[in-house]
Amino acid sequence: MDKFDAMRAFVRVVESGNFTKAAETLNVQKPTVTRLVQLLEDDLATKLLNRTTRRVTVTPDGAAYYDRAVRLLTELEELENAMIGARSNPKGRLRIDLPRPLAHSVVVPALPDFLEKYPDIDLEIGASDNPVDLFGDNVDCAIRIGKLTDQSLVARRVGFSHFGLCASPEYWKKYGKPKHPREIDLHHTVIRMISASTARPFPIVASYGDDTVDIQGKKTVLCNDVSTCTDLARAGLGIISGGTFMTAPLIASGELEPCLEQWHLPPMPVSVVYPPNRHLSNKLRVFVDWVVELFANHPSQKKSGG
CATH class of the missing domain: 3.40.190.10 (Periplasmic binding protein-like II)
Known part of the structure; x- marks a missing residue:
């Protein structure tokens, strides 16, 4: 058994939570990872992992060994990199x-x-x-x-990432540009991005001086994908609070037009x-x-x- 290969296999199992993912990240077959971890446990005469058909968990001995193994493997990588001149030529x-x-x-x-x-x-x-x-x-x-x-x-x-309100020229032609954020709640559709962590729409808060408005929109279109939200706006379906990374090129090309530019949206x-x-x-x-x-x-x- 190569002790370092066995340690790497064990560390990857702990980090990925199962033997299949660990094998994929190491680019080896699952039985190889299973065998390496088993040999490591035999060599240490202790159980490092609890295995069931559903999950893999770390034993107290396994947790202690994992912490030391990670440090040792990191030091080994840094030593190898230093020896082969990787600082000047990372690879x-x-x-x-x-x-x-x-x-x-x-x-x-x-x-x-x-x-x-x-x-x-x-x-x-x-x-x-x-x-x-x-x-x-x-x-x-x-x-x-x-x-x-x-x-x-x-x-x-x-x-x-900075944000601004914008929509397509066709949308503005049909519904008119608002002069105040509260008009959006009365007359406009807002395309809102859903948070992957909370499953709720991200808030859209605009401020100007002492005036702050939590924009909801008269109607909403919800989406969980930023690119699709932008595509919906380009199609004329509503107003987005778009990050400038995505919207700046579209505004420059004329596919989107901003509104209420004097209002501040938190970056x-x-x-x-x-x-x-x-x-x-x-x-x-x-x-x-x-x-x-x-x-x-x-x-x-x-x-x-x-």
């Missing part, structure tokens, strides 16, 4: 997850620059409006918009997050630094973050 597969608006309008267009600087890094990119489980899916890092609820993750704020923070047990490997470190610089120079960040 390996990096799994990242992005919200679709940021992937489409900010990160993906700039990735050729990143890969030109670091040609030995292989990217595996997921783009979704619903946040993934970084531990269970073995994702190295993610970019997230909004308040972070998972306090177990390490986070680095990189910027803000949401944009953060890079990663599991604490990943620490900052060299490949992850250079990607995080690159994202920070990317957002610092992006036109969307010229507004004040508040």
